[in-house]
Amino acid sequence: MYNFDEIIDRRNTNAMNTDGFREYIFKADDSIVFPYKDEEFIRMWVADMEFATPDVVIDGIKERLEKRIFGYTRVFSEDYYQVFSKWCEKRYGWHFEKKDLVMSNGVIPALYELVEYICKEDEKVLFLTPSYAYFKYAADHNNRESVVSDLINNAGRYEIDFDDLEKKAADNKVALLILCNPHNPTGRVWTEEELQKIGEISLRHNLWVISDEIHCDLLRKGKQQIPFAKVFPNYNKIITCMAPSKTFNLAGLMISNIIIPNEELRKTWLSRHYNFDNPLSIAAAQAAYEKGEPWLEELREYLDENFRITKEYINTHLPEAHIEISESTYLAWVDVSEYFSDEESLPLFFAYKAGVLLEGGSMFVQNSDGFVRLNLACPKSVLKEGLRRICEAVSNKNEKQNKYG
Numbered sequence: 001m002y003n004f005d006e007i008i009d010r011r012n013t014n015a016m017n018t019d020g021f022r023e024y025i026f027k028a029d030d031s032i033v034f035p036y037k038d039e040e041f042i043r044m045w046v047a048d049m050e051f052a053t054p055d056v057v058i059d060g061i062k063e064r065l066e067k068r069i070f071g072y073t074r075v076f077s078e079d080y081y082q083v084f085s086k087w088c089e090k091r092y093g094w095h096f097e098k099k100d101l102v103m104s105n106g107v108i109p110a111l112y113e114l115v116e117y118i119c120k121e122d123e124k125v126l127f128l129t130p131s132y133a134y135f136k137y138a139a140d141h142n143n144r145e146s147v148v149s150d151l152i153n154n155a156g157r158y159e160i161d162f163d164d165l166e167k168k169a170a171d172n173k174v175a176l177l178i179l180c181n182p183h184n185p186t187g188r189v190w191t192e193e194e195l196q197k198i199g200e201i202s203l204r205h206n207l208w209v210i211s212d213e214i215h216c217d218l219l220r221k222g223k224q225q226i227p228f229a230k231v232f233p234n235y236n237k238i239i240t241c242m243a244p245s246k247t248f249n250l251a252g253l254m255i256s257n258i259i260i261p262n263e264e265l266r267k268t269w270l271s272r273h274y275n276f277d278n279p280l281s282i283a284a285a286q287a288a289y290e291k292g293e294p295w296l297e298e299l300r301e302y303l304d305e306n307f308r309i310t311k312e313y314i315n316t317h318l319p320e321a322h323i324e325i326s327e328s329t330y331l332a333w334v335d336v337s338e339y340f341s342d343e344e345s346l347p348l349f350f351a352y353k354a355g356v357l358l359e360g361g362s363m364f365v366q367n368s369d370g371f372v373r374l375n376l377a378c379p380k381s382v383l384k385e386g387l388r389r390i391c392e393a394v395s396n397k398n399e400k401q402n403k404y405g
């Protein structure tokens, strides 16, 4: 019913995806000159999608546009809460109170604020690695120390080293755990048992927990999201972050749902946060949660097939690489370490030799060397060309190495 095969021109839209890669991936290093024009790159890096947001969202925005006045706005109406809380009850079997919902123009801005509100100056922020780098930046931005616990890679299935996590959590200066649930970049969907263990450690050491659940709607078919706060309904130090931005490709509209049951922390947030919202973003998010489910279910089918294609192609053409189908997200996490030395920059190699923009190597704080992360949220034709280029570049490199020994 929906055309995910459509290739949409994103040029001249101020998209990070098309215009921000030199700065974000290559630190605006002007000495790097690629043998590709910008529009010739296959873009598999930043986590937004090449798919149009659903028509119901666009219709919701149009309806609000017709009101023609866009003055100061905040989520005052009951409607938004009713629609979003219904979404959470239906899809995750999780209920939260209206009073606990605050809005942020992003999950990352919320992390930046919450680290400051939660952690005293000498306190530390704990998270699992490899990690989305902004978890570390949220600590750095607030001059709080980061403490990391490396996930264990069991033949491609990443698991938590609970002994190590407990050891780190036991540091009485560690005040906050930022949990990525589901996990970017490995794609793990934490099981109830894993969440239970994380929670027991957090309670034992009196940690605050921010559960970043931004990827929670983009699970492979058959997988089930369990909100961390659902497992610990009576623990008053959990903040849950969700958003329509990944699910419905709305990151540029900058609207996120932050659920803070802790009265004192919520009061701090409301007194210090710039508490206004974009009226078009509210309309978009509300329409998405109210009417976007049929589109989402078709998107999930399309992404599942893109993962199948990717695993099959890489297993066939890069036999020394290792890929498991991510349980969530649209991000594939691929071990290509057999083909590269530790010193090589994977993003630079693939941009220069394959004309593919991707993230990898040291871009995920630590415990990620030798891995690339591929954004598969694109039309199949684009995906197949990207995979062809990636595998050809590695094979050519491999042949050259073999030729000269």
Ligand SMILES: Cc1ncc(COP(=O)(O)O)c(C/N=C2\CONC2=O)c1O
Residues within 6 Å of the ligand: 045, 046, 047, 048, 105, 106, 107, 108, 109, 132, 180, 184, 212, 214, 243, 245, 251, 256
């Ligand atoms: C775990 C996680 N939290 C938060 C965000 C961003 O939230 P926002 O501030 O946009 O509401 C992302 C986006 N992840 C991205 C964005 O580009 N590459 C990534 O891995 C994410 O993966």
